[in-house]
Amino acid sequence: MSTPHTYFLQFIRAFFHRPRKLVTKSDTIEPDEESVLNSCSSPHPSCLFCGVSKERGFSVVWENEVFAVFTDIDPASEHHLQLVPKHHIGKLSPLRDMVEIAHNILDGLAVPPHLRRIGFHIPPYISVPHLHMHIQALPYRSIFRKLKYPVVAGWSGREKGVSWFVDAEQAVRILEKGSQVRILPC
Template sequence: MMVEPNSCRFCRVSAENGFDIVYEDALFLGFTDRNPASAHHFQVIPKAHIASVRSLNPASHVGLVQAMEAVGRRILDNFGVPESMRKMGFHIPPMNSVYHLHLHVQGLPYHSTTRALKYPVVRGFGHFSKGPSWFVEVHQAMRILEHGGHIGLLPC
């Protein structure tokens, strides 16, 4: 499912539209998740419309993912979340609800085991950076892109 930027709700993120903005610069926005799964749960998005993590180009988007992670770290620093209680990653389509690239930035613990199941980190094996799952941790995504791969549900 592809969504045009003019109908994308994340392309219209603003305080005026009911979002709790916790970070903004020229390229990115960070805001509180409307249905938080954890003690601290934010979304970091690029202001430019990119449909999803599957749309990322290995040749040109490694820096974008690195910058999104840096924003996520800054947000979690501001909320005093220790390194050991942090999780950041992307849902992989079709397992996402919004077709605008967004990094889940979480300060644990999760509110429930059920909520935690939405964010499984499956380690890679052999030459794969991640195993079969609908969630890719930010460092897994960077490794996949750095090695010229594309991010999908299957091992990559």
């Protein structure tokens, strides 16, 4: 017998699936197909986000030799972009560069700071096992889209509360402390 709780769980599973391991701060992360960050400087042939380019059908709006920014295939807001390293990376040092790039992109779109959402889904709630940052200009197109990207402030010395999405600045602070980014408060 189906209950409202069962329907809610089915709804959540429709948005988020495929378990992934947590990422911790370290100089190098062991190669592991289940990691969000893989220690690999070359493209993985089966990875959707490796080697992002216009030739591969992505709507690239900005790129350099390391990163690419493209429009999200199913945008949650008017401006919803993805920022990805062109190859899997094994170091967390580019996160600050990614935050700066995201803000520069949103500056170019004249999005005021209070209408910006920049961050990452936390494993297991990721759809592509390649580091990718969501860059969004609020408001969201629907309440359901908003629910997919909740940013929850922390308490009692924690950076974030219970959430499957982490603001990019929260993620950087958590990792710099040597902690794990996870769904539970950290």
